[in-house]
Amino acid sequence: MNSNIKGISLFSSAGIGELYLDKLGVGIILANEIIKKRADCYRYLHPQSEVLHGDIREKKVKDEIKSKINDDVNLLIATPPCQGLSTLGKNKSQEHFELDPRNYLIFDTLDIIDFGDFDYILIENVPRFLKMFFPFEGSLFTLSEILDKKYSKKYNIDIGVYNAKDYGVPQTRPRAIIKMFKKGKVWKDPVIEQEILLKDSIGHLPSLDPGESSNIKYHYSRPINDRIKLALSHTKEGCSALKNPVHYPKKSCGNRIKGFHNTYKRMDWNQPSHARTTYSGSVSSHNNVHPGRPKKDGTYSDPRVLTLLETLIVSSIPEDIDFPDWSTDTFIREIIGESIPPLMMMKFVKQISNS
Numbered sequence: 001m002n003s004n005i006k007g008i009s010l011f012s013s014a015g016i017g018e019l020y021l022d023k024l025g026v027g028i029i030l031a032n033e034i035i036k037k038r039a040d041c042y043r044y045l046h047p048q049s050e051v052l053h054g055d056i057r058e059k060k061v062k063d064e065i066k067s068k069i070n071d072d073v074n075l076l077i078a079t080p081p082c083q084g085l086s087t088l089g090k091n092k093s094q095e096h097f098e099l100d101p102r103n104y105l106i107f108d109t110l111d112i113i114d115f116g117d118f119d120y121i122l123i124e125n126v127p128r129f130l131k132m133f134f135p136f137e138g139s140l141f142t143l144s145e146i147l148d149k150k151y152s153k154k155y156n157i158d159i160g161v162y163n164a165k166d167y168g169v170p171q172t173r174p175r176a177i178i179k180m181f182k183k184g185k186v187w188k189d190p191v192i193e194q195e196i197l198l199k200d201s202i203g204h205l206p207s208l209d210p211g212e213s214s215n216i217k218y219h220y221s222r223p224i225n226d227r228i229k230l231a232l233s234h235t236k237e238g239c240s241a242l243k244n245p246v247h248y249p250k251k252s253c254g255n256r257i258k259g260f261h262n263t264y265k266r267m268d269w270n271q272p273s274h275a276r277t278t279y280s281g282s283v284s285s286h287n288n289v290h291p292g293r294p295k296k297d298g299t300y301s302d303p304r305v306l307t308l309l310e311t312l313i314v315s316s317i318p319e320d321i322d323f324p325d326w327s328t329d330t331f332i333r334e335i336i337g338e339s340i341p342p343l344m345m346m347k348f349v350k351q352i353s354n355s
Helices: 036-045 059-067 094-099 106-115 127-131 143-151 226-233 308-314 329-338 342-349
Strands: 005-010 026-033 050-053 075-078 120-125 133-136 139-142 155-163 174-182 185-187 352-354
Touching (some): 036 329, 075 106, 106 120, 139 143, 143 155, 143 174
Parallel strands (some): 005 075, 026 050
């Protein structure tokens, strides 16, 4: 691919998704993020990039972004927040979508597209993003329809839902990806690869009980209460502790905890990891518990969530990565859960070439 790509990144969070772009010769000259801690982390992880902390909806912030766009900037990456759209969030209907201001940040992206003259544009979000209807020109349209109306004469527009597990990431994580590229340019999809199973990605790491640490960087387990630990110790691979006939999760009063079928649930060694969300540190959230291994006493090892190291591995993040000293386990998990896996991003951007 062209090794002289310069880009602008919008809604950049902490820059997790862009960790490998420098390996392609892609330079992000400006990243914009509204939350200060995430902007600070982006600066730490990407010291070569300028980071603009601020709300893109404010004129002075948008003007600053526009001031950095020139003829040398040929790539735009935009990953607008998806909290208002995620199937794990509160918003379940079109009416709810319309009331959530986060779902309209895509129009700020379109403002930047209108101002610039980018060769390549990548917009990424949750799959549901493609099903939402936005108000445009006095009616409601999907984003696909809006992009077609505004840009189809200038750009080729490819829209699809892709899964990270098909691109070298040992994690099932569907993402909506919109590729826009100027007529006469070429931007193919990356080749689909064989899935990487959990046993092949993290199976080599030593077992840990909750509260235990190893001598391996990031491979430690935070404590959980004894009632939940007991229940998970009696839960086999691929099953939820909620279905245990005796050792099920209990409240402090002894009452049975109720929940969805995929909470307090162990993963499967013979599958990729389930999607790592911002709640990956909670055993009570969706599909977060380590697969475990049978023990001689009839119980199962590792009654815990994936460690931070295991989370890095299944998210295709370098195992030796350093985060700012002030970063907490919770913060790191949140920024990973917000991001497209960086290897997936790299493989899509790598396909950029001139015709």
